[in-house]
Amino acid sequence: MSEPGIQVKICGLTKPQDMEAVAAAGASYAGLNFFPKSPRYVSGALAREISLAAPVGLARVGLFVNADDAQLDAVLAEVPLDFLQLHGAETPERIEEIRARYGLPLIKAVGVADAEDVSKLSDYARHADMLLVDAKPPKNAELPGGNGLTFDWRLIAGRRWSVPWMLAGGLTPDNVAEAVKLTGARMVDVASGVESAPGVKDPEMIARFTAAAQG
Numbered sequence: 001m002s003e004p005g006i007q008v009k010i011c012g013l014t015k016p017q018d019m020e021a022v023a024a025a026g027a028s029y030a031g032l033n034f035f036p037k038s039p040r041y042v043s044g045a046l047a048r049e050i051s052l053a054a055p056v057g058l059a060r061v062g063l064f065v066n067a068d069d070a071q072l073d074a075v076l077a078e079v080p081l082d083f084l085q086l087h088g089a090e091t092p093e094r095i096e097e098i099r100a101r102y103g104l105p106l107i108k109a110v111g112v113a114d115a116e117d118v119s120k121l122s123d124y125a126r127h128a129d130m131l132l133v134d135a136k137p138p139k140n141a142e143l144p145g146g147n148g149l150t151f152d153w154r155l156i157a158g159r160r161w162s163v164p165w166m167l168a169g170g171l172t173p174d175n176v177a178e179a180v181k182l183t184g185a186r187m188v189d190v191a192s193g194v195e196s197a198p199g200v201k202d203p204e205m206i207a208r209f210t211a212a213a214q215g
């Protein structure tokens, strides 16, 4: 069955042409990754150039992991952003602090591996404007996200929270339609599933992913 209205976020753009591919595909959100250890890390003038390549209506999301005010101040002074995505171990207090200081809508990413993780989502929903329900990284993982791993979608099938939420974790052009069907997600997010190599986005995969998500 067709799923009109599914919104797509493509995360970890590393060049201005990626933004053009995201816009051409009809995605709604584009993520810039400010975590220095990520293969998708961007900074300074390049990050600004990518951000400025976004057409009106395509929301730019800045992704941070346990960022301090100094990092957030520096990025936001240079790079226009519409949302902040917090992908580390930020506490509810820290989320509120960031929200008050920068006045931007916040997406809190939460890793899920079991029902206990799912139960934590309601707490975060009280402090964030949107949730990103991602696969929990393995203990030895170098990155807290962008690992291309799925989780058991049945854990959240049909679930709703008090704020909008995005499904993430190991989504690809080939499995996203099934993930949407099983979970009831209205928004989906992908990083590695639309890349030809870590940090290298593939425009054709971005187009296929978006089309498959939207049915």
Ligand SMILES: O=C(O)c1ccccc1NCC(=O)[C@H](O)[C@H](O)COP(=O)(O)O
Residues within 6 Å of the ligand: 011, 012, 031, 033, 035, 038, 039, 040, 063, 065, 087, 134, 143, 144, 145, 146, 147, 148, 149, 168, 169, 170, 171, 189, 190, 191, 192, 193
């Ligand atoms: O993508 C990264 O490199 C990354 C690094 C550190 C924290 C978060 C990161 N990505 C966050 C995302 O929103 C990803 O899109 C999400 O984790 C799903 O990734 P993937 O399984 O590769 O689609």
